[in-house]
Structure formats: structure tokens, C-alpha cells
Amino acid sequence: MACGEFSLIARYFDRVRNSRRDVETGIGDDCALLNVIEKQTLAISVDTLVAGNHFLPEIDPADLACKALAVNLSDLAAVGADPAWMTLALTLPEVDESWLEKFSDSLFEQLSYYDMQLIGGDTTRGPLSMTIGIHGYVPPGRAMKRSGAKPGDWIYVTGTLGDSAAGLAILQQRLSVSDKADAESLLKRHLRPTPRVLHGQALRSLASSAIDLSDGLISDLAHILKASQCGARIDLDALPFSAAFSRHVEPEQALRWALSGGEDYELCFTVPELNRGALDVAIGQLGVPFTCIGQISADVEGLHFTRSGKAVTLDWKGYDHFAES
Amino acid sequence: MACGEFSLIARYFDRVRNSRRDVETGIGDDCALLNVIEKQTLAISVDTLVAGNHFLPEIDPADLACKALAVNLSDLAAVGADPAWMTLALTLPEVDESWLEKFSDSLFEQLSYYDMQLIGGDTTRGPLSMTIGIHGYVPPGRAMKRSGAKPGDWIYVTGTLGDSAAGLAILQQRLSVSDKADAESLLKRHLRPTPRVLHGQALRSLASSAIDLSDGLISDLAHILKASQCGARIDLDALPFSAAFSRHVEPEQALRWALSGGEDYELCFTVPELNRGALDVAIGQLGVPFTCIGQISADVEGLHFTRSGKAVTLDWKGYDHFAES
Numbered sequence: 035m036a037c038g039e040f041s042l043i044a045r046y047f048d049r050v051r052n053s054r055r056d057v058e059t060g061i062g063d064d065c066a067l068l069n070v071i072e073k074q075t076l077a078i079s080v081d082t083l084v085a086g087n088h089f090l091p092e093i094d095p096a097d098l099a100c101k102a103l104a105v106n107l108s109d110l111a112a113v114g115a116d117p118a119w120m121t122l123a124l125t126l127p128e129v130d131e132s133w134l135e136k137f138s139d140s141l142f143e144q145l146s147y148y149d150m151q152l153i154g155g156d157t158t159r160g161p162l163s164m165t166i167g168i169h170g171y172v173p174p175g176r177a178m179k180r181s182g183a184k185p186g187d188w189i190y191v192t193g194t195l196g197d198s199a200a201g202l203a204i205l206q207q208r209l210s211v212s213d214k215a216d217a218e219s220l221l222k223r224h225l226r227p228t229p230r231v232l233h234g235q236a237l238r239s240l241a242s243s244a245i246d247l248s249d250g251l252i253s254d255l256a257h258i259l260k261a262s263q264c265g266a267r268i269d270l271d272a273l274p275f276s277a278a279f280s281r282h283v284e285p286e287q288a289l290r291w292a293l294s295g296g297e298d299y300e301l302c303f304t305v306p307e308l309n310r311g312a313l314d315v316a317i318g319q320l321g322v323p324f325t326c327i328g329q330i331s332a333d334v335e336g337l338h339f340t341r342s343g344k345a346v347t348l349d350w351k352g353y354d355h356f357a358e359s
Numbered sequence: 360m361a362c363g364e365f366s367l368i369a370r371y372f373d374r375v376r377n378s379r380r381d382v383e384t385g386i387g388d389d390c391a392l393l394n395v396i397e398k399q400t401l402a403i404s405v406d407t408l409v410a411g412n413h414f415l416p417e418i419d420p421a422d423l424a425c426k427a428l429a430v431n432l433s434d435l436a437a438v439g440a441d442p443a444w445m446t447l448a449l450t451l452p453e454v455d456e457s458w459l460e461k462f463s464d465s466l467f468e469q470l471s472y473y474d475m476q477l478i479g480g481d482t483t484r485g486p487l488s489m490t491i492g493i494h495g496y497v498p499p500g501r502a503m504k505r506s507g508a509k510p511g512d513w514i515y516v517t518g519t520l521g522d523s524a525a526g527l528a529i530l531q532q533r534l535s536v537s538d539k540a541d542a543e544s545l546l547k548r549h550l551r552p553t554p555r556v557l558h559g560q561a562l563r564s565l566a567s568s569a570i571d572l573s574d575g576l577i578s579d580l581a582h583i584l585k586a587s588q589c590g591a592r593i594d595l596d597a598l599p600f601s602a603a604f605s606r607h608v609e610p611e612q613a614l615r616w617a618l619s620g621g622e623d624y625e626l627c628f629t630v631p632e633l634n635r636g637a638l639d640v641a642i643g644q645l646g647v648p649f650t651c652i653g654q655i656s657a658d659v660e661g662l663h664f665t666r667s668g669k670a671v672t673l674d675w676k677g678y679d680h681f682a683e684s
Contacts, residue, residue, distance in 0.1 A: 058400065059504065062586075064437035064571060065402035065495075067502050070395045075383060077390035078478060080492060082448040084485035112389035123407040123448075123490040153403060156490070160409035165448040165481070165490035167405060170390070177392050179384065245389060261387075 046138040047122065047152060054151045056118065066153035068119065074171040079109035085162035090205060095133045096140035097225040103144050105248065106168040107229035108299040112246040113177040114238030115170030117148045117231060122155035123165040148231065178237065178244040178303070183262035185332035187242050187304040190313075192230050192324045194276040195251060197223035199295025200283055209282065216278035223276075227299040233324075236316040237303055244303035250294035252337060252348075255302055265334035270341040274325040293348065304330055371463040372447065372477060379476045381443065391478035393444065399496040404434035410487035415530060420458045421465035422550040428469050430573065431493040432554035433624040437571040438502040439563030440495030442473045442556060447480035448490040473556070503562065503569040503628070508587035510657035512567050512629040515638075517555050517649045519601040520576060522548035524620025525608055534607065541603035548601075552624040558649075561641040562628055569628035575619035577662060577673075580627055587629075590659035595666040599650040618673065629655055 048061045058067040070076060083102050085091040093101075103120070110117055122141075126134075145152060201224025203209035204217055211217040230246070237244060243262055245254050251268075259266055273292045275283075283291065305313055317324055331338075339346050373386045383392040395401060408427050410416045418426075428445070435442055447466075451459075470477060526549025528534035529542055536542040555571075562569060568587055570579050576593075584591055598617045600608075608616065630638055642649055656663075664671050 059502075063505050064434040064569075065404040065440060065502070067438070067497070068401040068403065069499070070401055072397065076393040076395055076401075078393065078444075078446065078492075078494075079390040080446040080448050080479050080481050080490075082450060082481045082483045082490065084450060084483050087483060087485055109389040113392070115390060119403075121403065121405040121492060123405050125407055125409060125488065154405050156405050156407045158407045158409050158412060160407075160412055160488060161486045163450065163485060163488065165405075165407065167403075167446060167492045169403075172392070174394070177384075177390070180388050 046134045047155060049138075049142055050145075050151060054118065054149070057151050057153060060151055060153045061155070066119070068153070071171060073174065075174050075177060077110055077113050077115035077170045077172050077177060078167065079106060080165060080167045081106050081109065082163060082165040091162065093225070095137035099137045099140035100144055100226040102164055102166055103141065104227045104229045104299055106166045107148065107231055108227070108246040108248065110168055110170040111230045111234035111301060112244050113172060113179070114234040114244070115172040115177065116235060117150045117168065117170045119151050119153045119169045120145070121153060121167040123158075124155065125158045125160040125163045127160065127162055172238065176238045178234070178241050180243055180245055180258045180261035183243040183258050183264060183304040183330045184306065185264055185330050187306050187330040188310060188326050189255070189266060189268070189302065189304055189328040189330060190324050190326050191247070191251070191274065191300050191302050192233050193298070193300040193322050194274045194279065195247070195298055195300065196283065196288055196291035196295050197276050197279050198227060198297040198299070199291035200279055201225065202297070211282045213281070216282060219276070219278045224297065227297065229299055230301045230322070232320055233301055233317050233322070236320070237301070240309045240313055240316055241303040241305055244301055247298045247300045247302055248296060250296040251302060252293050255337060258302070258304065259336060262330070265331045265336055265338065266328055267331050267334060267338045267340060268328035270339050270346065272325060272327045274323060371459045372480060374463075374467055375470075375476060379443065379474070382476050382478060385476060385478045386480070391444070393478070396496060398499065400499050400502060402435055402438050402440035402495045402497050402502060403492065404431060405490060405492045406431050406434065407488060407490040416487065418550070420462035424462045424465035425469055425551040427489055427491055428466065429552045429554045429624055431491045432473065432556055433552070433571040433573065435493055435495040436555045436559030436626060437569050438497060438504070439559040439569070440497040440502065441560060442475045442493065442495045444476050444478045444494045445470070446478060446492040448483070449480065450483045450485040450488045452485065452487055497563065501563045503559070503566050505568055505570055505583045505586035508568040508583050508589060508629040508655045509631065510589055510655050512631050512655040513635060513651050514580070514591060514593070514627065514629055514653040514655060515649050515651050516572070516576070516599065516625050516627050517558050518623070518625040518647050519599045519604065520572070520618075520623055520625065521608065521613055521616035521620050522601050522604050523552060523622040523624070524616035525604055526550065527622070536607045538606070541607060544601070544603045549622065552622065554624055555626045555647070557645050558626055558642050558647070561645070562626070565634045565638055565641055566628040566630055569626055572623045572625045572627055573621060575621040576627060577618050580662060583627070583629065584661060587655070590656050590661055590663065591653055592656050592659065592663045592665060593653035595664050595671065597650060597652045599648060
């Protein structure tokens with residue numbers, strides 16, 4: 035069916051014009067106009083998802099909307115920001131109204147949950163992909179950065195690791211999980227990851243550094259180590275696995291997925307000894323486990339692993355779109 | 360050559376970290392951190408350019424960087440905003456270092472010219488496309504909108520119309536221009552359009568409405584008319600053509616390209632009778648012609664055209680990515 039670009043945008047994405055007081059003009063003009071809350075620092079991040087690379091082309095559009103937003107919210111969570119606005123640049127091979135309806139319904143449900151507003155975007159014809167820009171607020175000087183880790187700080191992760199890689203393996207029929215509830219749980223972790231927004235907010239006065247786990251612990255923690263100019267020791271026995279993951283994934287595979295499977299969208303953060311007590315109070319009530327997996331160290335370079343108290347060597351890397359495998 | 364995603368971003372795009380005082384953290388962490396200038400409204404826009412749709416795949420990467428930025432700056436110009444930051448989400452089929460060098464050199468040259476900073480982005484593998492997010496400042500309450508045109512206001516355009524469509528036609532060998540200087544001039548208008556940023560800033564206290572001409576006058580002016588709930592009369596004899604354009608394009612084709620060729624990235628704006636004198640002073644010194652092409656009217660619906668004083672009917676439309684031709 036013929037459907038002009040502008041009516042398409044209007045019909046599916048121009049739903050909510052005034053959900054936030056800091057939005058003067060949202061969708062519908064050449065620019066969105068925002069009256070930024072005074073004495074707040076703005077946090078901005080951008081992520082692109084390409085079909086066949088970041089998601090399977092046949093993904094349910096409702097899942098895709100959840101995942102695309104979660105990937106971006108996870109970046110806000112990593113600096114401890116409160117979500118505010120998003121932009122959506124959507125490239126579609128064709129106008130599929132049923133797809134657009136499911137995608138936009140799901141997106142607006144999520145936006146409403148996070149008190150966010152879609153303030154602008156673009157719709158173009160081309161191979162399926164999208165770029166989301168996300169904007170949030172953080173009190174001045176309180177944003178968590180990758181560069182703040184100090185020797186002696188403890189390294190934590192939220193949630194469990196590897197579930198998303200296991201979920202993807204189920205989708206691609208590389209992993210067979212007979213228990214239906216376990217399969218559902220792993221699939222959900224891949225298709226609808228939960229960005230740790232509340233954790234990020236609670237951590238911004240406690241953590242010395244933070245990053246979100248998009249590419250895998252090895253790759254992402256390396257960014258903290260590089261920016262903070264220090265090394266780290268990780269206790270492989272301490273890595274948190276979900277019950278479903280432990281039940282259905284062989285131990286070596288589990289380790290590989292936990293360390294370099296990617297797309298868990300948990301937070302990895304460092305906490306000085308002094309703040310460990312406050313940490314329990316601050317994020318203990320959020321209903322998600324958090325686990326100390328190691329410690330920042332001045333006397334090693336890069337990542338060092340121990341298992342049963344002994345040093346082990348691993349040579350896997352995190353996911354890298356352009357690296358030759 | 361193998362080249363990891365992160366080293367790629369660092370090498371070509373992480374060049375300038377502190378060119379602006381309002382940027383606390385640019386590229387290199389999960390989010391950019393911005394300390395927004397107080398008592399300024401933020402203007403944000405997003406545009407995607409897809410190879411084969413918005414630009415020819417064989418385009419010179421230096422031209423592409425200019426054009427991609429210009430397309431976005433043009434949106435800021437349309438509301439009268441001062442450019443500040445941009446984000447770049449670049450999707451590439453492969454790592455081509457020569458391409459990346461030319462593209463990024465050209466981009467940073469433009470950013471420096473406009474006193475802008477690249478604050479973040481994403482690099483992914485996929486069919487060549489890019490999404491640019493652009494951020495600027497406008498004094499509170501002074502942003503030009505599409506909705507402010509009133510009956511009696513005069514309709515203006517900056518520059519000349521149709522050149523970009525003629526330039527594209529030369530590239531696609533649909534138009535033959537023997538004079539080399541004329542051909543160069545039309546090609547440049549297509550490949551490196553000049554966003555009317557200074558005009559936008561000067562117009563924000565004079566114009567009642569504004570839009571940038573990306574899809575063509577018919578399509579873009581229609582947005583002003585719809586948002587302002589009025590009609591307009593356009594004098595076809597008044598449409599401004601460049602000398603090169605007039606010399607090489609047949610009159611009927613010229614009219615078609617001027618009205619619906621698209622990609623001129625000039626501004627179309629409306630000015631109340633009271634402000635016409637001030638207009639000459641405000642934008643007369645900017646070295647670009649501006650032309651009154653018609654008037655907003657309460658007694659017609661939509662666009663009405665006259666030629667040699669007589670009403671004429673045109674049924675062309677502006678460019679629309681998803682419309683069936």
C-alpha cells in the first residue's frame with residue numbers, strides 16, 4: 035500500500051507530544067526544542083542496530099523495540115543518568131504497517147514506563163536498521179566514568195552473565211533447552227534485556243567507575259582498565275550464572291559466554307572498600323543480584339583470571355564487529 | 360587489513376576532545392556529558408542518509424561528509440539555532456582506511472568551521488549509511504517554527520532553487536552541461552550544499568515561520584501551510600534561478616526542479632509586512648540573494664500558483680521516500 039513518509043511518521047510515532055515538561059516541541063518541526071532542567075548535566079549516547087548483525091531479521095518487532103531501547107538505556111545506566119528523551123532514525127526496506135504497529139506499540143509502552151519522550155527522528159528506505167539517540171540527566175560532577183577505578187577497588191556485576199548468548203544460541207538452534215520455562219527465561223534475556231537504570235542512579239555516589247556489558251566482560255572491563263590505567267584480577271568461580279543457564283550450558287561454554295558472549299546489558303562497576311557497606315543498602319532492595327567478581331590491582335597489567343585459587347590463562351576476546359575472527 | 364572497531368573509532372573520529380567549553384566528556388565513555396549553557400533552549404534534529412537513496416554509492420567521501428553535515432545543519436538553520444554538537448552513527452560494509460581518512464578529514468574541517476564538536480557515535484558493519492544527530496542553541500521563545508505564518512505574510516526563499524537537482528542530473532548523465540564552470544557550480548550545489556545557518560540566526564526575530572528546503576518547495580512549504588492552517592499564492596515568475604541553471608535547463612524542467620527537485624537546503628520563511636524593511640538590513644549583508652516568491656493567504660487552501668499574472672495548475676509533488684511514483 036502506498037503510504038507517504040510523513041503520514042507514516044505521523045501515524046505511528048507522533049503519539050505523545052507533551053509527556054514531559056522539559057519538551058517544548060517534540061516531533062513535527064525541523065528540530066525538537068528542549069528546555070533543559072537547570073543545574074543538570076546532559077548525558078547523550080547513540081547506538082545503531084543493523085538487521086543480521088545486531089538482531090535476527092525475523093525478530094518480532096515488539097521485541098526489537100524493547101531491545102533497541104534497552105541497548106541505549108544501558109548506556110545511560112552506565113553513567114548513572116535519569117532517562118529523558120530519545121530520537122529514532124528508522125531505515126525500512128518497505129512500509130509494513132503491521133510491523134510498524136507492533137514496533138511502535140512496544141516502543142511507546144517502554145517509553146511510558148521510563149517517563150521518556152520520543153522527540154524526533156527520521157524514516158528512510160533502505161536495509162532494516164535503526165539508530166537511537168538517547169538523552170538523560172545526571173547531577174553535575176556525579177556521572178560515573180570509565181576512568182575512575184583505583185587499585186584495591188572491588189569489581190562487581192549486576193545480575194547474571196551469559197544468559198543473552200545462551201538465548202541467542204537457542205534461537206539459532208545451537209543450544210537445545212528442553213525445559214520450556216528455562217528456554218523462555220534465556221530467550222527473554224536475549225530479546226528483552228533489562229537496562230539497569232535504577233542501579234546506575236543508585237551507584238553514582240558509590241561506584242568509582244562503571245560500564246555496561248554490551249560486548250562481554252573481557253572486552254568491556256578492559257575499557258575501564260585502560261581508562262583507569264590499572265589491571266584487575268577476576269575470580270572465575272565467582273561469576274554469577276542464572277539457574278537456567280547453569281542447568282543447560284556446559285561449564286566451559288558457560289565461562290566463554292559469561293566472559294565474551296556479549297549483550298547481557300548488565301552493569302560492571304568498581305567500588306572502593308569504604309563504600310561496600312553502603313552498596314548493600316543502596317542496591318540491595320532493587321530485586322536483582324549483584325556479585326563481587328574480583329579486584330582492581332596496581333601490580334598486574336590487563337585482566338588476570340583465577341579459578342580455585344590458581345591463575346588461569348584465557349585468550350578469548352569480546353565481540354568486535356570489525357575484527358577478523 | 361584487520362582493524363578493531365574501537366581502534367577504528369579512536370583513530371579517525373576521536374580527534375578533538377575539548378574544542379567547546381560546554382562539553383565535559385566527548386567521545387570515549389558510555390555517554391557524552393554536556394553542561395548546557397544556561398537560559399538557552401536546546402534544538403535537536405536527526406537525519407539518516409542511505410547510500411543509493413540519499414547519495415550515490417560512489418560519492419567522494421569528502422563530499423559525503425560535507426553533505427551529511429549540511430543536511431543536518433540545515434535543520435538547525437530552519438529554527439534559527441547556533442550549532443553546538445553532533446553525533447555520528449556510521450554503518451560501513453568494510454573498513455576502508457582511505458575512505459575513512461578522507462571522510463573524517465572533511466568532517467572535522469567542517470566541524471571546526473562551525474565551532475562544533477563530535478561528542479559521540481557508533482560504528483557498525485552493514486550497508487553504507489549514516490545517521491547524524493545535531494544539537495544547537497536558541498534563545499528561549501525565539502525558535503522559528505512551521506506554525507507561525509499568518510495571512511498577509513510574505514514568503515521568501517534564500518539563494519536559488521533547482522541547482523541541486525540539476526547537479527544530480529549531471530552526475531547521472533541526464534543533463535549535459537558543456538560549460539565547465541557552470542557544470543562545476545551546479546555539481547557543487549548538489550554535493551556540498553551550504554546550510555543557511557547565519558540566515559537562520561538573523562531571521563529568528565523577524566520571520567513568522569521557517570523551514571529548510573530538503574524535499575522541494577511544494578512539499579516543504581506545504582508543511583508550513585498545514586502547521587499554520589493557511590494557504591499561499593506563489594508567483595512562478597519570481598522563483599530565483601542561478602545563472603548556470605537558467606543557461607542549461609529548459610524552462611519547464613527548470614520549474615519542475617525548482618519546485619520539487621529537492622535537496623537545495625535553502626530556507627523558506629515568512630515575514631510579516633512590518634518586518635520587511637528590517638529583513639534587508641538583517642540578511643542583506645550575508646552575500647546570498649533572498650527573494651520574495653509569494654504571500655500567505657487566508658482565502659485559498661494549499662498552494663496556488665500564478666504565471667504572468669494568471670493562475671496555473673501544477674500537480675507535481677515534493678520528493679517522498681515511500682510514495683509510489
